[in-house]
Amino acid sequence: DWTMAAFRDTKIAEIRAQVGDRRVICGLSGGVDSSVAAVLLHEAIGDQLTCVFVDHGLLRAGEAEQVERLFRDHYNIPLIARDASDLFLSALNGVDDPERKRKIIGGLFIDVFQEEAQKVENAGLLAQGTLYPDVIESVSFAGGPSVTIKSHHNVGGLPERLNLELVEPLRELFKDEVRALGRELGLPERMIGRHPFPGPGLAIRIPGPVSADKADILRKADAIYLEEIEKAGLYDAIWQAFAVLLPVKTVGVMGDSRTYDHVCALRAVTAVDGMTADSYPFDHAFLSQVATRIINEVRGINRVVYDVTSKPPGTIEWE
Numbered sequence: 001d002w003t004m005a006a007f008r009d010t011k012i013a014e015i016r017a018q019v020g021d022r023r024v025i026c027g028l029s030g031g032v033d034s035s036v037a038a039v040l041l042h043e044a045i046g047d048q049l050t051c052v053f054v055d056h057g058l059l060r061a062g063e064a065e066q067v068e069r070l071f072r073d074h075y076n077i078p079l080i081a082r083d084a085s086d087l088f089l090s091a092l093n094g095v096d097d098p099e100r101k102r103k104i105i106g107g108l109f110i111d112v113f114q115e116e117a118q119k120v121e122n123a124g125l126l127a128q129g130t131l132y133p134d135v136i137e138s139v140s141f142a143g144g145p146s147v148t149i150k151s152h153h154n155v156g157g158l159p160e161r162l163n164l165e166l167v168e169p170l171r172e173l174f175k176d177e178v179r180a181l182g183r184e185l186g187l188p189e190r191m192i193g194r195h196p197f198p199g200p201g202l203a204i205r206i207p208g209p210v211s212a213d214k215a216d217i218l219r220k221a222d223a224i225y226l227e228e229i230e231k232a233g234l235y236d237a238i239w240q241a242f243a244v245l246l247p248v249k250t251v252g253v254m255g256d257s258r259t260y261d262h263v264c265a266l267r268a269v270t271a272v273d274g275m276t277a278d279s280y281p282f283d284h285a286f287l288s289q290v291a292t293r294i295i296n297e298v299r300g301i302n303r304v305v306y307d308v309t310s311k312p313p314g315t316i317e318w319e
């Protein structure tokens, strides 16, 4: 696409002019936006870029490994990957309020990121994959009711804390344009088409207190669900699909014995921008297949339900 090729060249020139011979830090989340930003920056300034990836222990199955493989091994981008699972999980111990979970994770994220970023000597700039809708949203919703529903954490406050100049090469782009730019840059299609994933991760998909055990159970169920969705060729027709681990135990029967385990809820929605959404109308046979696999393969879950709520009145996430 010639427009994206031109955009890429223009941006590369702009980035070089802004950065000069300084060093840049770019936070990676595993999502599309920060990945595209990082690869674009790498093309522009090579090893003057260092990426920082913080694993809060509430990522999906295999996610940290995928980020390391893609950026460090495939692109050869200097990458600091910090496993801070223990820190986040102990801070979340006993916390059940969704907004407190977000605040704790958001705050700790900034602390850990700062700690890692300080290891990069002479860093002068911080790169962020901010998109045009993020720019607009922070203006038009200021003080409005939408932002108070859920405090979205996307490393807000980080640039001030680090005292770094910002580079935001995707600021003029919408999501579909970021994807087109990602293709232009040769990012794998799997990364470009990835479903959105919230900053607080699995913490807001485990209503009630979060623990490492619950996160492990949820990760397994979620991976099976997504594997089945991909096998059925439905991944790209869905905006977001994920499992939720409920703090409710119910009775079941497995072979000759009674079980007493958690309920897992499955969520899948179609949406254009995430502001409104409809639940995805899976075949019953598909849902039964997923339920059977989860119950057979995941210790700790003995019942699976499907969430048919649209947004509004529901939200996409359960917290």
Ligand code: XMP
Residues within 6 Å of the ligand: 102, 150, 151, 152, 153, 154, 196, 197, 198, 199, 200, 240, 274, 275, 311, 314, 315, 316, 317, 318, 319
């Ligand atoms: P809701 O649940 O509000 O979600 O309908 C709309 C979209 O936003 C994502 N989401 C978040 N993303 N931090 C994020 O970075 C958050 O705290 C957060 N909460 C929700 C959600 O996954 C969906 O794509």
